Amino acid sequence: MGPDPQTGAPPLPVLIVGGGPVGLTLGALLARHGIASHIIEADEAYCQGSRAICISRRSQEVLAWVGADRPLNAKGLPWTGGRSYFRNQEVLHFRMPTEPTERFAPMVNIQQYFVEEYAHQAQDRFPGKCSVSWSTRAVATRPTADGVEVDVEAAGGHRETLRAQWVVACDGARSAVRDHLGLSLEGTQYEGRYVIVDIEQESSRAVERLAWFDPPSNPGSTVLMHRQPDNVWRVDYQIRDGEDPAEAVRPELVLPRVQSHLDMIGETAPWKPLWISAYGAKCLSLRSYRHGRVLFAGDAAHLVPIFGVRGLNSGLDDVGNLAWKLALVIGGASRDDLLDTYSTERLYATEENIAYAAKSTEFMAPPNFAFELMRQATLRLASVDPRVRSLINPRQSSQCSYPAAMLGAGLPGGDRSASPRPGDPAPEARVRTTDERTHLTQYFGGGFIALYFTDDRPVPDSIALRASASTQDVATMTVVRIARKGIPDATTVVDFIGEAWQRYGAHEGTLCLIRPDGYVLACWDQPDWQALSSVLRRILTGQALPQPRLLVGGDA
Amino acid sequence: MKEQDLDHCYTVLSDALAAVGGEKASLLLATLSLSLIVRETDAKIVLDLIAQAGELART
Numbered sequence A: 001m002g003p004d005p006q007t008g009a010p011p012l013p014v015l016i017v018g019g020g021p022v023g024l025t026l027g028a029l030l031a032r033h034g035i036a037s038h039i040i041e042a043d044e045a046y047c048q049g050s051r052a053i054c055i056s057r058r059s060q061e062v063l064a065w066v067g068a069d070r071p072l073n074a075k076g077l078p079w080t081g082g083r084s085y086f087r088n089q090e091v092l093h094f095r096m097p098t099e100p101t102e103r104f105a106p107m108v109n110i111q112q113y114f115v116e117e118y119a120h121q122a123q124d125r126f127p128g129k130c131s132v133s134w135s136t137r138a139v140a141t142r143p144t145a146d147g148v149e150v151d152v153e154a155a156g157g158h159r160e161t162l163r164a165q166w167v168v169a170c171d172g173a174r175s176a177v178r179d180h181l182g183l184s185l186e187g188t189q190y191e192g193r194y195v196i197v198d199i200e201q202e203s204s205r206a207v208e209r210l211a212w213f214d215p216p217s218n219p220g221s222t223v224l225m226h227r228q229p230d231n232v233w234r235v236d237y238q239i240r241d242g243e244d245p246a247e248a249v250r251p252e253l254v255l256p257r258v259q260s261h262l263d264m265i266g267e268t269a270p271w272k273p274l275w276i277s278a279y280g281a282k283c284l285s286l287r288s289y290r291h292g293r294v295l296f297a298g299d300a301a302h303l304v305p306i307f308g309v310r311g312l313n314s315g316l317d318d319v320g321n322l323a324w325k326l327a328l329v330i331g332g333a334s335r336d337d338l339l340d341t342y343s344t345e346r347l348y349a350t351e352e353n354i355a356y357a358a359k360s361t362e363f364m365a366p367p368n369f370a371f372e373l374m375r376q377a378t379l380r381l382a383s384v385d386p387r388v389r390s391l392i393n394p395r396q397s398s399q400c401s402y403p404a405a406m407l408g409a410g411l412p413g414g415d416r417s418a419s420p421r422p423g424d425p426a427p428e429a430r431v432r433t434t435d436e437r438t439h440l441t442q443y444f445g446g447g448f449i450a451l452y453f454t455d456d457r458p459v460p461d462s463i464a465l466r467a468s469a470s471t472q473d474v475a476t477m478t479v480v481r482i483a484r485k486g487i488p489d490a491t492t493v494v495d496f497i498g499e500a501w502q503r504y505g506a507h508e509g510t511l512c513l514i515r516p517d518g519y520v521l522a523c524w525d526q527p528d529w530q531a532l533s534s535v536l537r538r539i540l541t542g543q544a545l546p547q548p549r550l551l552v553g554g555d556a
Numbered sequence B: 001m002k003e004q005d006l007d008h009c010y011t012v013l014s015d016a017l018a019a020v021g022g023e024k025a026s027l028l029l030a031t032l033s034l035s036l037i038v039r040e041t042d043a044k045i046v047l048d049l050i051a052q053a054g055e056l057a058r059t
């Protein structure tokens, strides 16, 4: 797309429609890769009211690529498990995988508007790369031969046309861009409804996911509670069959139910409601997340039920997958068909998310008498037979593995039997380095990383090409040697408790190539640098960088 | 039985109950119980489970 024929202005590299958590994070991630973007957001500020609160470990990793993990973890409340009760009796106590050496808790509770604020602030770390126009909405989207034109309308009614090489629609569940392109979501809508109430009340209770089925406080209902920062409780409860959702959110109906439950669990401090809304579960998705030069991410692309907290978390995973690919394509290092893998990989993740979330929904909001009957049986039996308790588990969001074939990298010799396998998330490990980094995942989020497991072999000279500064970090590869002993240096981290070697199933000489988004591309039991280069060249095929720049150590 | 298999059976059974409808649901469950009972060689186990289910159903 050439300059604007009237003004001579060049097109924007990326226009992001929607400055919710997903759009704001995408802007920051692209900025980190040196790609300029502009965000238009219909609202005048961050979201209000009750939205996402549970931020997964994977989301914390994605936010960490732009430094937004620090304020998030300073403010948020980490947690690792939860309890479910049938009437007054505990029938499930679950814990998510957690280790004393971990970088992030499996889940952090925080109000969505803080996530938006931190993602937005993270953009300031990359000056001049990302800007936001608030109170500005997209009203028409027109793909052209080599770009996209978007008509936008600002608060005072002022209209203009923005021209961009790429548009990413992050404009949420009611995506306008989706409508403009004549696309629609497909899938299932569930009947069961929940009322969502945020209240302010001091509490010293542990941070856990709490669920009550048929509690004496609200017989026949299901009540969920989560603590949030600033003494806020999220209370969700299932409304009665036949109850009108519009009626059910009236304070005179809601407040007594909340009071009764607080009384039951012994939370006696004074409280006040902050926000009340109703929610219905949906499992919906577009068939493709790429439509030419328009890409879809977050709720604009897919909607999953809140049970299992996969909404915002999957949206952040979308942009973690998309940002580096878009940066490579715009930088000329990769062909644009790399973006097709964004769609196939994330559609696969949506399928998995929907399958899990649908299972959770069957239990949390039984869609018919049969699921209700089975739930009744499960809850009763759980009190005497622990083997059925897994049916009550909320199946919290976890990072998905992609089928190896989907990576489109070709895997010459990189298909070993030990895990991790191509397409798996690269495992975390506590390591010792020469700088402030303490974990292996802190090397991800920039360019490609080759993890070379060796106690004493040097990186071959042919690979240690040159430590020249690259114009685009995402098109580089950094070799990180992982030794089990010794002291760390510029090219070597020390796996002093052996977690890395163990979790990568490594032997002396194992080599793993990791994508910028922390997914394993290929692993070799013996270091086949030739094969590694050829895998990389399948991705970095463009004209701008005829061959990957290989760096050793240093900044990832 | 693995958790995943249990999960799957739960959904399939629920769907089967929904498919025959409320009136025939107890017939389906009784038939299924009998099929499972004849696969168990120890009558004591079955009798204990019947007693337990009876008690739980009263709660």
Ligand SMILES: Cc1cc2nc3c(=O)[nH]c(=O)nc-3n(C[C@H](O)[C@H](O)[C@H](O)COP(=O)(O)OP(=O)(O)OC[C@H]3O[C@@H](n4cnc5c(N)ncnc54)[C@H](O)[C@@H]3O)c2cc1C
Binding pocket: A017, A018, A019, A020, A021, A022, A023, A040, A041, A042, A043, A047, A050, A051, A052, A053, A054, A055, A112, A136, A137, A138, A139, A170, A171, A172, A173, A174, A175, A176, A177, A196, A279, A297, A298, A299, A300, A306, A309, A310, A311, A312, A313, A314, A315
């Ligand atoms: C009650 C509730 C609880 C939830 N709990 C969780 C949870 O614990 N964990 C979790 O992961 N998810 C949760 N979710 C889901 C989560 O809130 C969403 O998945 C998340 O907000 C999606 O982010 P997004 O940026 O894609 O969309 P949104 O947050 O909807 O943002 C889209 C933005 O686009 C803007 N926009 C819309 N149209 C236009 C236009 N034409 N032009 C410009 N801008 C436009 C909107 O103003 C909005 O700011 C919950 C949702 C609800 C309702």
